[in-house]
Amino acid sequence: MKKSVSKPAVIATGNAIIVLVCFIFLLIGLWKVLSNQALDFNLKQSMTGQPHEDIVVVGIDTESIKSVGPYPWDRKVYAELIQKLEKAGAKVIGFDIEFYTESGNPESDKQFSEALSHYNNIVLPSHAGVEGDFERKTKVKEGELISARTIEQPIPMFRQYANKAHINAAIDSSDGVIRTNWLQIETPEGVFPSLALAMAQLGGVDVGKYLDKPALQNRPKSEMYIKWDATEKDFETVPFAKVLSGAIPDDAFKDRMVLVGYTAPGSDEGITPVEQHMHLVYAHANILNQLLKQQWIQPAGGAWTVASVLFMILLFGLLTWKLKPILGVIAVFGCSVLLLAVQYVSFAYTDLYIDTIGAVASGLISYLVNISMKTYFETKQKNYITKQFGRYISPDLVKEIARNDSDIRLGGISKELSILFLDVRGFTPLSEKLKPEEVVDFLNMMFNLITERALENHGTIDKFIGDAAMILYNAPLDVPEHPYYAVKTAYEIQKGMEQVRADVWDKYGVTISVGIGINTGDVVVGNIGSYLRVDYTAIGDNVNTAARIESNTGPNQILVSEATYELTKLYFEYQYVGEKLMKGKSKPLKLYEVTGWKAAPAVPKKPEAAS
Known part of the structure; x- marks a missing residue:
């Protein structure tokens, strides 16, 4: 098994190498030209122009x-x-x-x-x-x-x-x-x-x-x-x-x-x-x-040079890890200018020449290397978050959160979505025959099928509720033809369930089925909750309608609302199942059952980032 190197060990090793390289540069006189130019600047700027x-x-x-x-x-x-x-x-x-x-x-x-x-x-x-x-x-x-x-x-x-x-x-x-x-x-x-x-x-x-x-x-x-x-x-x-x-x-x-x-x-x-x-x-x-005039330019000793180089390496490295990038750049620039200013003032008023170029150059090397390590670890962490939380919510949503450096804000927008609700039927009698760990394994296998199909069709898994699931289409990213992708997800899940159903029957003698309901309409979608706990979800009457449609499905049945039907009837085969009066509704809803797939949209489009 591959053992990863700890972050502190990498940082410590990296900075030890920085110290070694900077002192090698100092010994071979790499900064001599820059040091000479700094001395020349000090000499020229501090001239009195009044000889004896x-x-x-x-x-x-x-x-x-x-x-x-x-x-x-x-x-x-x-x-x-x-x-x-x-x-x-x-x-x-x-x-x-x-x-x-x-x-x-x-x-x-x-x-x-x-x-x-x-x-x-x-x-x-x-x-x-x-x-x-x-x-x-x-x-x-x-x-x-x-x-x-x-x-x-x-x-x-x-x-x-x-x-x-x-x-x-x-x-x-x-x-x-x-x-x-x-x-x-x-x-x-x-x-x-x-x-x-x-x-x-x-x-x-x-x-x-x-x-x-x-x-x-x-x-x-x-x-x-x-x-x-x-x-x-x-x-x-x-x-x-x-x-x-x-x-x-x-x-x-x-x-x-x-x-x-x-x-x-x-x-x-x-x-x-x-x-x-x-x-x-x-x-x-x-x-x-x-x-x-009895003047003597006294250069600072080698001990000062060594101490200043080491100090700047450690200081700039610390600033890199403690501050945000913009503040870090400002701090590094400010410290460099301050050190050069100290050099000039000490030279102009005391004739003490402090060679700070090696220290500033070493500090900048320390900053660049440490910012590279910091960027690497942050990128690695973001990738880890994307990978891990992508199991729970849409990877697109995770990437959007990772790209955004600011806090997640509460609030939502009104937007047309296609909402899919799914429920596993026959799970209760099956769970009575399974050990707890087998129940978890079965659910993981089921949800793996559901997750793969949903994400492949640009859906965002809003939540799993026991043996049920809620999936959104057209949020947080825009998904052209989102009703098509919602129905396609349901159709592919039902096809995948054929093998699962056969395996469960052969092994446990229990019939497993899935009921899926889909509705399309305007909802409020966004970050909803409190500053302590935020949930990205959709709310509104059309969400409730999708849930009611799912509750009216039979085993292995996909029912869609009239709105979804009108937007997808060119791509799927449907059978009209009649009108149903839903709870909380004053008028019955026309429902359509998906019976087959006909064709994809003429020019399938990739999801685009919401503006």
Whole structure:
């Protein structure tokens, strides 16, 4: 015998699988792209657009290229720039320009070197060979600096006087966006700070806490999220050529940190969370701004992520089973929005980054799987109800009840029905010869025949009353030609009784017969009763008439009223049996006995749902 698995066991197993699958997705980084987009949104929406007032950018823009000449420029131009900025009282000067090779003019290189030698507040960039290895998943222990195999530096005559720094961009390999920065890189030539960190250190900013901060999860030491707080247009930018020409007043640079870099279209650009094409000198400006403002984006730990994922899986699963579908959808949507809102508020006001995407995605998976299980069990239950209660009332009525999500309402409608009453004759003497269980078996056999014929002909079994039955046609669903189907049911029952009668006579010596009465007319049909007990039935004078007709039948006889006769005389053979005065009637009724079947309606129609 097949043993069914219990509903609680299926639900528990299903949710255990959800937890396992969601944590696998979390481990393999399936939600990384969505998490990155959420972080980008938080960064962009929380920008102040007001960078630190000590930062100024000297841009190599289109105007400067037209004025100074085609790029690359003679290095004496940079020497002249240094002199003007130092004279103006610049606190720190950081170049986002590479000086890795000698130029074609040794005298200009020497002039630039001499300018560098006079000051100790100038930073020249280097480039560490880390990106290729890092993108190929080079293993970096958490808490250790990322290590470079090589370092490309300015030529010796420059670097001997300049402060060192790296300008490596930590590009996210999943989408090419710059979200983090390596504040320090371990190289064969020692530890190199980032350009912004080197400038901040020279400017006297306390950067110790940044270097002591714990590493991002599974990331190198000193890697931090960049707090993108401004776009290119937000930073104060002056053209390189105007500085050379003296068009910019000296107080524009006094005690300020000056970044020199490319701002001409199409040069030295990268993708950032706040701009698709940002000149990277402004990336360094954003990092420097972050250091000056003492900001640090602190991501929530792995324990939070695990706890939030587990919580959302359980919460959404619970909401699915406790609430109706519409309320469940609203609750799930509301909880998801609330969690994302909490993420944004915590980021915007405390710089705490809570990655909620994995939790929301896991919760939605939990909801979808649980709603699928719930739908399965509800469908299974409805099918069970249809199957079980279809033994008692019409399956069509059961399906209509199962489809209707609202309570069954009391009330009825006036409608033309054909009503069939049936009574088993000879049952009392037979029951005296049978054991109780044999009586039940006999009745079940009888009613099985009656039920099969009634349902096959679109009838609704209203009730069984002892050894009698009441069957309705044209309710609750519309049944075209319902008088025909009512008489056809009676005719088929009488034909089926021939074998039953013979078997009972041979076994028990008792004669069994069935009397059937049918009437067609308007009745009130619907849910009748109280809020505690509802019965779908028909009431009215025409129902009583059908019952009276049945009481006047003889053994194995089918009698119909004149109304039924007129509607079915083309399909059955009838014999007029005369008029009978029924109880409660002032005039006698004409009755007709069914003696044979002639033909079906020309175009038999299927029952249609009542409108």
